[in-house]
Structures are given as structure tokens and as C-alpha cells.
Amino acid sequence: MSRLGVSLFVSLVVTALVAPGAIAHGVDTVAGHAAEDAVIHTAAQERALDAHTRSVGLFPAMRAAVAVAGDVTD
Numbered sequence: 001m002s003r004l005g006v007s008l009f010v011s012l013v014v015t016a017l018v019a020p021g022a023i024a025h026g027v028d029t030v031a032g033h034a035a036e037d038a039v040i041h042t043a044a045q046e047r048a049l050d051a052h053t054r055s056v057g058l059f060p061a062m063r064a065a066v067a068v069a070g071d072v073t074d
Contacts, residue, residue, distance in 0.1 A: 007055045 027033050041049065 007058075 027036050
């Protein structure tokens with residue numbers, strides 16, 4: 001498994017264990033959106049969510065950078 005795969009897996013597990021309140025609300029209704037916006041996270045939950053966001057955004061960001069700059073190995 002690649003480093004990115006391991007990072008993603010660990011981030012998902014940590015997020016699922018530490019921040020379950022963040023994904024507990026449906027957002028299909030106005031009340032659901034309001035409940036989602038009103039969630040208050042602990043510092044640990046914020047760190048876990050930040051780590052998850054960084055890990056899932058890494059590959060698309062790298063792909064976009066290569067698309068703009070071109071492959072540096074050429």
C-alpha cells in the first residue's frame with residue numbers, strides 16, 4: 001500500500017473514531033443544514049478533520065499542479 005493510501009486509511013479511521021458528530025446530521029433539509037452548521041468540534045476532532053482534508057486533497061492538488069506545470073521529468 002502506498003504512503004498516500006496509508007495516510008488516507010489512517011485519516012478515515014481517526015475521523016470515524018474521533019469526530020462522529022460531524023457526520024451525524026443529514027443535510028437534505030433546512031433543519032439538517034442548520035444542525036450541521038451548529039456542530040462544535042473539540043480540538044482533537046478539528047485536528048482529525050484537518051488531517052482527513054489534507055489527505056483527500058493531496059492527490060487532486062498534485063494532479064492539477066502537474067496539469068498546469070507539465071511533468072517535471074520531461
